[in-house]
Amino acid sequence: MSDEAHVTPTLTDVPEGPAELYLVQPRFVDPLEREEGRIIGPTHAHTFVGMRRLDNLQSCIEIVLRDDVPGDLIETGVWRGGACIFMRGVLAVHGIADRRVYLADSYEGLPPPYAQRWPADRDDTFHLDPFFVAPQAEVEDNFRRYGLLDSQVVFLKDWFHDTLPMAPVERLAVLRLDGDVYGSTMEALTSLYPKVSPGGFCIVDDYALPGCRQAVDDYRARQGVREPLLEIDWTGRYWRKGAAG
Numbered sequence: 589m590s591d592e593a594h595v596t597p598t599l600t601d602v603p604e605g606p607a608e609l610y611l612v613q614p615r616f617v618d619p620l621e622r623e624e625g626r627i628i629g630p631t632h633a634h635t636f637v638g639m640r641r642l643d644n645l646q647s648c649i650e651i652v653l654r655d656d657v658p659g660d661l662i663e664t665g666v667w668r669g670g671a672c673i674f675m676r677g678v679l680a681v682h683g684i685a686d687r688r689v690y691l692a693d694s695y696e697g698l699p700p701p702y703a704q705r706w707p708a709d710r711d712d713t714f715h716l717d718p719f720f721v722a723p724q725a726e727v728e729d730n731f732r733r734y735g736l737l738d739s740q741v742v743f744l745k746d747w748f749h750d751t752l753p754m755a756p757v758e759r760l761a762v763l764r765l766d767g768d769v770y771g772s773t774m775e776a777l778t779s780l781y782p783k784v785s786p787g788g789f790c791i792v793d794d795y796a797l798p799g800c801r802q803a804v805d806d807y808r809a810r811q812g813v814r815e816p817l818l819e820i821d822w823t824g825r826y827w828r829k830g831a832a833g
Contacts, residue, residue: 635670659761796823
């Protein structure tokens, strides 16, 4: 997209200055690590998914626009909103005014493990890390920085099991999963994947994490999803939903 340079540097930029800017051991930033989103802990970036996953997201959106695949766009687990800002930016560049971008998140971090229902999350500790907390007001401010906060941006605030089953989403063209753990991933797939239109895309951000990977594999096996799971980078995966998917 022609305006990509105006959006992506701030979304993904990682400071290379003093050590206190890092939540990880200070070091020189490897460009490949930046491209693949392997650096966890930028204090000012709006996303750390990396350029390969952003390129994939742009490609998926532009394919559904080209092919006129009906539906909106959603990310489940948005952190500071960077990937959703990018989604809205792609729609803006293409002059699309009839599709929404939904942001589903608690805006309070990840949920504590519900081991009774999701045993795979029993030992998960993501909920203890304040780094993953980004209040809705902060995400809204980030959208405003790009001039992209408007009626096409819809916030779904609360835990997924409370919001997603009743989400006001009729059809989806792009479903992007970024819930990290088994329960959040399975809840998102169960509630939303049936709404993905044929020809739409399901994108998985956290396939390298055991809980997320198991949830994706379990759901695909149980629902008979046969479309190939394609690699984006070390942790990103995606597939395009077929007519019978």
